[in-house]
Amino acid sequence: MSPTAPALASKLDNLRSSAIRDLLKLTTRAEIISLAGGLPDAQLMPRDRLAAAAEAALTTQGCLQYTESPGWAPLREVLAVRESARLGRQVELAEVFVTHGSQQALALLAEVLLDPGALVVVEDPAYVGALQVFRAAGARIVAVPLDAEGMRTDVLEDLLARGERPAVVHTVSNFHNPGGVTMSRERRVHLAELAQAHGFWVIEDDPYGELWFDRPTPAPVATHSRNVIRLSSASKILSPTLRVGWLIAPESVCRGVELLKQGADLCGSALTQQMAAALLADETWLAGHVAHVRAVYGERAKALVHAVRTRFGDRVRCSDAAGGMFVWADFTDGTDTTALLSHALDAGVAYVPGSAFAVDAGHRSALRMCFTTSDAETLGDAVERLAVAAG
Template identity: 80%
Template structure:
């Protein structure tokens, strides 16, 4: 008789799989046009330039060896220079920490900044990857709604006035995932002022900031206060497979994260970090490459929004995609997007229902649509299929 396996940790009971990752399994069929996954377009990734950088990296001593836990020193120097330009102040190398994608930074920060039961404030609808991390950390999560100008800082102010004291506030300030909106400059400044006044951290999660279409996003929240931790990544502008993300934070936070990273994976990949260093330092090439990505995504975003508004009319409202990778849409006639999804998949189109991003329920009539991996004609076909499924 086989003995039962020992139990797993009790905290796993509060976790659930990402609906988006689960949905990707269903959209692998070639006949399905997927607007579900938040994937950059592989056809726009710079394969030839990556190959050159990889060959150059392999010629260096130590490239196949372990590297420093905070990241390869030349990469941190390049990132410090880039972030200095973004923030309008000198960012020291000691303030830069390289992680295995920005998702690892979120996970390590949750361990550094949260005790079980600590309050975390997130935007609603919320980035699913952040919710998974904060739930695993045993945080108490309170959601603040979004509108066209990003996080409703007035609602946050009301929470603070009632005596709530978050350990940190998490915001995707630029081209929000999934909401598709960008936080206004006034709200960024007000959020930073509240953080300074009430003594909480802000985690500014910014993987999409360079993917603007018509004009750059406002200055980062981190411009206005020292207790803002800024996250970014090379995944959306170069390639996810590099797994190069970074954090800009005060030195004590970086040192605490270093202790935990050593226990998690010792260090990142010297190989991919050296590749990323060469590409990020080559400003002339990088600027041209990112312009190409912006132009392609901008055309696709406008095509998707046009098709949605032309096809559905007043039956559906959607955001104006001014950057990033996503459009958020709301049916105004009560259409339940969870119930619609099986019919949409049968018709050959996929999206992510809004309920996947809800903190405490809701968004049954909403959906997130990703426009990055299809051309304008394919996006128009996807919307026609969606309309057919919706009836």
């Protein structure tokens, strides 16, 4: 009699691996220029300051021990000050929760806010990490489109008028991943008003808001309603290896997140949280560091957009490069970017096909390109290789 293998949870049936993470395995070859991964440039990360912060933290015994589940208190105090300035209101310490990157915040919130079958509204195209989280939670996902001003809140309003009652609306409000657009102030206010009127939560996912090139972004959606839970991260401005993210939410939500985090990993790293606190609290240094990152990324973004528009002309439409890390492009002639990818890899360039960001089927002619890890000349070469592959 052959042994019967134990079963896995049925919720895994509807999950699929991130196409982006899978693609990264193929782009480690030196001959491939990768526009696929959403990676900040390691050469711009403040290695000396990180080393000094680590050395200073290691002079205390506390950095080697467990810390509080909501995060090391001095870091939460620093974040409360930063977020108070961003939101234009006093953020209390009880409203600040530190997580293992903002992706963990999103995963824990899904467990706190969603019952199986609950409706979640996302943007179309959608952030892949959000789709993975909401699918794992057993949510029913409905997408509303993006345009140049971000989420189409008028389409959301129509859904509400037809009787749909979301538990959560998720938005990447600044320099959308993958769409590259930023939600206008008017739509931020409208989204907040809808959340207030219909009693749903908004998760405002904002890892890119400080990476603006020409002008700062509008005030966060969370400025306009306490129904908005705001997520952010140190990964894009300091280093992903710190794994320091945070959420700003009502105390009751933070308490729910704390209960679940205790069951997941007890607490974060006291060492990296102390390091992050030291760097984020040094406002003068941090402002100069982020300004330098903005300048470098801004030059690269504009170089990529210019190369795409010059080389492809009307055959490809792409988003403007006002900030963040990504450019979203569409082939106007119906080119299937999933089918094109193998030819692009043969030509020595990688990107993420638009279908990876679709809730259902869609975006077959689109692609996402990341500009952060290559200089302007290399980005131009990447576009030339893509043009060769596309024929």
